[in-house]
Amino acid sequence: MHEKPFQIIEKSRLTRRDFLWLMSMSAAGYMVGCATNPVTGKSQLMLISEEQEIQIDRQNSPHQFSADFGPVQDERLNNYIDRTGKAMGAKTHRPNFPYSFRAVNATYVNAYAFPGGSIAVTRGILLAIDNEAELSALLGHELGHVNARHTAQQMSKGMLTQAVVGGVSVLAGTQGAALGSMASQLGAIGAGALLASYSRDNEREADALGMAYMVEVGYSPKGMVGLMEVLQSLSKHQPSAIELMFATHPMSEERYQTAVQTANSKYKSDLNRPLYRDRYLDNTARLRAQKGAIEELQKGQKEMGKKNFTQAETHFRRALKKAPNDYVGLVMMSADKMLQKNWVVGAQYAEMAQKAYPQEAQAYHLSGFAKIQLKNYEGAYEEFKTYERVLPGNPNTIFFRGYAQEGMKRIPEAANEYRRYLQTVQQGKYAQHAYLRLREWGYVR
Numbered sequence: 001m002h003e004k005p006f007q008i009i010e011k012s013r014l015t016r017r018d019f020l021w022l023m024s025m026s027a028a029g030y031m032v033g034c035a036t037n038p039v040t041g042k043s044q045l046m047l048i049s050e051e052q053e054i055q056i057d058r059q060n061s062p063h064q065f066s067a068d069f070g071p072v073q074d075e076r077l078n079n080y081i082d083r084t085g086k087a088m089g090a091k092t093h094r095p096n097f098p099y100s101f102r103a104v105n106a107t108y109v110n111a112y113a114f115p116g117g118s119i120a121v122t123r124g125i126l127l128a129i130d131n132e133a134e135l136s137a138l139l140g141h142e143l144g145h146v147n148a149r150h151t152a153q154q155m156s157k158g159m160l161t162q163a164v165v166g167g168v169s170v171l172a173g174t175q176g177a178a179l180g181s182m183a184s185q186l187g188a189i190g191a192g193a194l195l196a197s198y199s200r201d202n203e204r205e206a207d208a209l210g211m212a213y214m215v216e217v218g219y220s221p222k223g224m225v226g227l228m229e230v231l232q233s234l235s236k237h238q239p240s241a242i243e244l245m246f247a248t249h250p251m252s253e254e255r256y257q258t259a260v261q262t263a264n265s266k267y268k269s270d271l272n273r274p275l276y277r278d279r280y281l282d283n284t285a286r287l288r289a290q291k292g293a294i295e296e297l298q299k300g301q302k303e304m305g306k307k308n309f310t311q312a313e314t315h316f317r318r319a320l321k322k323a324p325n326d327y328v329g330l331v332m333m334s335a336d337k338m339l340q341k342n343w344v345v346g347a348q349y350a351e352m353a354q355k356a357y358p359q360e361a362q363a364y365h366l367s368g369f370a371k372i373q374l375k376n377y378e379g380a381y382e383e384f385k386t387y388e389r390v391l392p393g394n395p396n397t398i399f400f401r402g403y404a405q406e407g408m409k410r411i412p413e414a415a416n417e418y419r420r421y422l423q424t425v426q427q428g429k430y431a432q433h434a435y436l437r438l439r440e441w442g443y444v445r
């Protein structure tokens with residue numbers, strides 16, 4: 001008898017949960033402490049210590065970066081983002097914090113920070129902004145969240161518990177319309193689930209800090225106004241592209257007005273400082289050359305979100321014609337084929353994606369998933385093994401290793417993986433499957 005635990009894929013209608021199954025998420029634990037706010041200097045109820053902020057960051061940020069298709073393979077661009085961010089980081093309230101900055105391949109518009117100072121901006125937002133002052137406003141805003149310890153605050157209030165306790169079951173339970181519909185656009189899956197949803201007060205504080213930091217290192221405060229204009233305009237013309245950014249960073253007319261007023265009052269004397277537009281355009285030249293391909297990817301992901309898989313495919317094909325080695329394009333084609341249950345071609349695109357970016361994990365997951373569907377359990381096992389080597393700490397990988405072992409009838413090995421999985425995740429479909437097998441095989445009573 002061969003049971004089909006992947007029955008969700010057998011159904012004709014795919015739910016958000018089904019999409020989530022194709023992708024991967026991580027888990028983290030956290031503990032308790034007490035602290036002084038570095039920005040206000042006041043003592044506050046804080047259940048997370050600085051060491052824990054860094055630890056939570058290290059456990060989670062690599063999985064988020066992977067969900068966003070990894071850092072761009074454009075060293076010049078990554079170095080530029082990192083340099084620009086670190087120059088400001090040194091002038092913040094936590095000057096010795098381990099900040100790091102990168103551009104990630106995702107094509108939707110977003111920027112985010114983990115509590116230990118790992119900050120990312122997407123290709124989508126880098127294409128939307130126009131100069132280095134706007135970039136510094138964006139990075140400064142994220143630095144504001146890190147310095148005012150907003151994620152730790154949210155966690156202390158219990159706001160983030162659902163995002164950090166476990167794997168897919170937790171992700172599937174993520175509430176909020178914006179997150180839900182974004183998550184159904186495969187490319188953005190997982191994105192946001194581990195990130196804090198800041199309050200409007202948090203946003204005001206991050207804006208104020210961001211502006212102070214950017215002016216401190218010599219940019220014109222016009223950069224913040226420009227950034228707000230970009231976000232306002234995108235929210236009018238491309239609301240779906242920017243949904244997740246607004247889910248984590250609530251946007252408002254008020255934020256824009258405040259930026260204009262602060263620039264024209266508090267920082268009036270700094271208004272004529274440079275924006276460094278040429279330097280921005282130079283360092284983003286390779287990215288901007290991919291603009292056409294990225295726009296096709298954005299359109300394809302939008303169609304995919306509406307489950308128009310054939311229309312999505314048309315856009316992905318166009319994107320790959322313009323940029324044949326684009327990792328996002330190859331991964332999306334693979335996922336799109338797999339959602340149409342074409343496992344063979346899905347696996348082929350996943351392998352092309354692996355070749356295009358061997359250090360990035362997602363394509364190994366897709367390939368392993370396709371091979372499980374094709375009952376090539378040995379091949380699948382190898383893919384998940386590679387995934388774990390490239391990106392350790394994803395409980396889903398452990399489950400799938402167990403599942404592949406089970407397919408190969410290696411029961412003790414499968415039991416071992418299932419036990420490891422259940423140590424991290426106790427809820428959801430995978431956990432249920434693992435537990436039932438362990439019982440069936442006599443490993444638990």
Ligand SMILES: [Zn+2]
Pocket residue numbers: 141145198202203206248249250
């Ligand atoms: Zn924010």
